[in-house]
Amino acid sequence: MRSNPEKLKLLFAALAVVAAAALAYLIPSPTVLDAVVYFFYFLMLAASWNLLAGICGQMSFAHMAFCVTGAYVAASTANVLGLPMAAAVVVGALAAACAGLFVGIFTLRFRDITFSLATFAFAGVLTSWLIGASDITGGSNGMSAPPIFSGDQARAFVWLGLALSVVFFALQWLLLSSRWGILMRAVRDREPVARGLGVKATHLKVAVFAYTAFWAGLAGGYFAAYTEYVTPTMAGLENMGLVLGMVIVGGIGTVAGPVLGTLVFRFIDFFTRGYGGEYTVFTFALILLVTMLFLRDGAMGLITATLRRFRAPQERWHAAQPAAAPGATPES
Amino acid sequence: MITRPRRTEAAAKPSGRVPVDLVATGLRVAYERDVEILRGVEITAAARRISLVIGPNGAGKSTFLKAVAGLAPVTGGLVTLGGVDITRWRPRDLLAHGVALVPQNGTLFPAMTVRENLQMGGWLRRREKAWLGESIEAVVNRFNLPRHLVDRRAGDLSGGQQKLVEIMRSMIMTPTTLLLDEPTAGLSPKMASQVYEQIAALPGDLGVTVLLVDQNVRSSLAISDDVYVLAMGLNNDRGTARDITERLGEITAGWLRQGVSGAVKS
Numbered sequence A: 001m002r003s004n005p006e007k008l009k010l011l012f013a014a015l016a017v018v019a020a021a022a023l024a025y026l027i028p029s030p031t032v033l034d035a036v037v038y039f040f041y042f043l044m045l046a047a048s049w050n051l052l053a054g055i056c057g058q059m060s061f062a063h064m065a066f067c068v069t070g071a072y073v074a075a076s077t078a079n080v081l082g083l084p085m086a087a088a089v090v091v092g093a094l095a096a097a098c099a100g101l102f103v104g105i106f107t108l109r110f111r112d113i114t115f116s117l118a119t120f121a122f123a124g125v126l127t128s129w130l131i132g133a134s135d136i137t138g139g140s141n142g143m144s145a146p147p148i149f150s151g152d153q154a155r156a157f158v159w160l161g162l163a164l165s166v167v168f169f170a171l172q173w174l175l176l177s178s179r180w181g182i183l184m185r186a187v188r189d190r191e192p193v194a195r196g197l198g199v200k201a202t203h204l205k206v207a208v209f210a211y212t213a214f215w216a217g218l219a220g221g222y223f224a225a226y227t228e229y230v231t232p233t234m235a236g237l238e239n240m241g242l243v244l245g246m247v248i249v250g251g252i253g254t255v256a257g258p259v260l261g262t263l264v265f266r267f268i269d270f271f272t273r274g275y276g277g278e279y280t281v282f283t284f285a286l287i288l289l290v291t292m293l294f295l296r297d298g299a300m301g302l303i304t305a306t307l308r309r310f311r312a313p314q315e316r317w318h319a320a321q322p323a324a325a326p327g328a329t330p331e332s
Numbered sequence B: 001m002i003t004r005p006r007r008t009e010a011a012a013k014p015s016g017r018v019p020v021d022l023v024a025t026g027l028r029v030a031y032e033r034d035v036e037i038l039r040g041v042e043i044t045a046a047a048r049r050i051s052l053v054i055g056p057n058g059a060g061k062s063t064f065l066k067a068v069a070g071l072a073p074v075t076g077g078l079v080t081l082g083g084v085d086i087t088r089w090r091p092r093d094l095l096a097h098g099v100a101l102v103p104q105n106g107t108l109f110p111a112m113t114v115r116e117n118l119q120m121g122g123w124l125r126r127r128e129k130a131w132l133g134e135s136i137e138a139v140v141n142r143f144n145l146p147r148h149l150v151d152r153r154a155g156d157l158s159g160g161q162q163k164l165v166e167i168m169r170s171m172i173m174t175p176t177t178l179l180l181d182e183p184t185a186g187l188s189p190k191m192a193s194q195v196y197e198q199i200a201a202l203p204g205d206l207g208v209t210v211l212l213v214d215q216n217v218r219s220s221l222a223i224s225d226d227v228y229v230l231a232m233g234l235n236n237d238r239g240t241a242r243d244i245t246e247r248l249g250e251i252t253a254g255w256l257r258q259g260v261s262g263a264v265k266s
Helices: A004-026 A030-055 A063-081 A085-107 A112-132 A153-177 A179-189 A191-196 A201-227 A237-250 A257-275 A277-294 A298-310 B061-068 B091-096 B114-121 B129-142 B159-171 B189-206 B217-223 B241-246 B248-265
Strands: B022-032 B035-045 B050-054 B074-081 B099-102 B177-181 B209-213 B226-231 B234-240
Touching: A004 A030, A004 A153, A004 A257, A030 A063, A030 A153, A030 A179, A030 A201, A030 A237, A030 A257, A063 A085, A063 A112, A063 A201, A063 A237, A085 A112, A085 A201, A153 A179, A153 A201, A179 A191, A179 A201, A179 B114, A191 A201, A191 B091, A237 A257, A237 A277, A237 A298, A257 A277, A257 A298, B022 B061, B035 B050, B035 B061, B035 B074, B035 B209, B035 B226, B035 B234, B050 B061, B050 B189, B050 B217, B061 B074, B061 B177, B061 B209, B091 B099, B099 B159, B114 B129, B114 B159, B129 B159, B159 B177, B159 B189, B189 B209, B189 B217, B217 B241, B217 B248, B226 B241, B226 B248, B234 B241, B241 B248
Parallel strands: B050 B209, B050 B226, B099 B177, B177 B209
Antiparallel strands: B022 B035, B022 B074, B226 B234
């Protein structure tokens, strides 16, 4: 798995992340800084959803619900308990992880589409509650949140976003190169077989669900601290769709895919923002459609195919080389 | 939903296990109330022998294997392994106790390499890394799998090789009893004969008790020791492989008659 093109792709993704941060450093205009902070926010969401859906195979629609849980808990603990916002963001992320654990225990008993629908229902209930319980949450007006940094806000958030993303990918790399990597793919591809071999699949799924919910909550808190504001629209289906689209455009199940997908989306958003949000969504939907029609494996699939063209032709194996019969000398 | 009680004693180390008889007595299975698929099946898979279960479509062959493997709802009867009651055990407990199932459909993880698939086979003993490595090495050598295939994606292998890797994966935990459900379904005759060759060598080389369910009657009879014939969820006939081979025409003719009368009855 860790062949040369794999490393190249990772390098490419790392370069993209660093380039985004460098862009903010070189062109310190507020628009660019703002776009880069949004990039890291969506990157954390897309990358953690990719871990859950692309690598562990659990197509959850509750990711934005956990994000908004993190944001609201962060904002309210900072407002009510007077906690510093940085600590409140961590509390929010932990609350999201707890919510993930709780929701996961109930929804992960379902499989495939039923699981997706259950998470969808949870997200809907949470959004409705956020709008309805206006005396607690501020209703559709949302809730204000205190800032983390004083002074040059945007630039500090760029570095924070970069640091959090690096931590996420480092942890993911550790996770995927451990037994858990094999295990998650086993549960994604053939859950009943994995169970038969002794894997506690439900435990694994709940753990991954809670872990990714933690990162969604952290992203929510990060965003809430940046905008100093939380609204229920964050949990809306449109945002969930965007995150899903970014992962699919980039290449679901790959490490670098979410980076590319988020990058593509941020570029579109950056250049169409002046014309109104509909154009952003329209352009992105178009790209998503083209990706699904012509690039089944997303942008990463395209890159892999291109890289393969430059490599020496691989030794092909086919049915003319059956396994040696007993008694024959094994090849080695 | 039937309950599958946890059997912690089953997790005992499999080292030093001796092959023992797997005995099913009066085994009954019903997926729905009043619709019994098995109506009291008696089968003994004798230690270090290959026992074959054959029968017409709908006789309950696969259901029998599933019931033994803890995947079908057993409503009555007993399954014992060397005198230990293993009825309704969960697959993971059975595996820890030395009973491994190779299901009919492709069950390899296609995106993983052969080595990773084999590692998954030893999941219950994953913490004993040295042991697991040795076990994988031993199985790869035993089945003469070409070295260059070990790090290839399992999904890229041919059907016959995938089947062999499935059998290899079930051998990682060094089971004493192997349950095989139609191992050559969908394989070309050439591939099938390779798979049968490997199965035939299991009892002698590794001391494994094999319980084989097959529709490929002629080829599987050639490698079997004892044969059981099921029909309509009941024992219909039994004998040594040679005995059954001689009477095969008569037996299969009986299947046709039974198929008709069964259809009339229902």
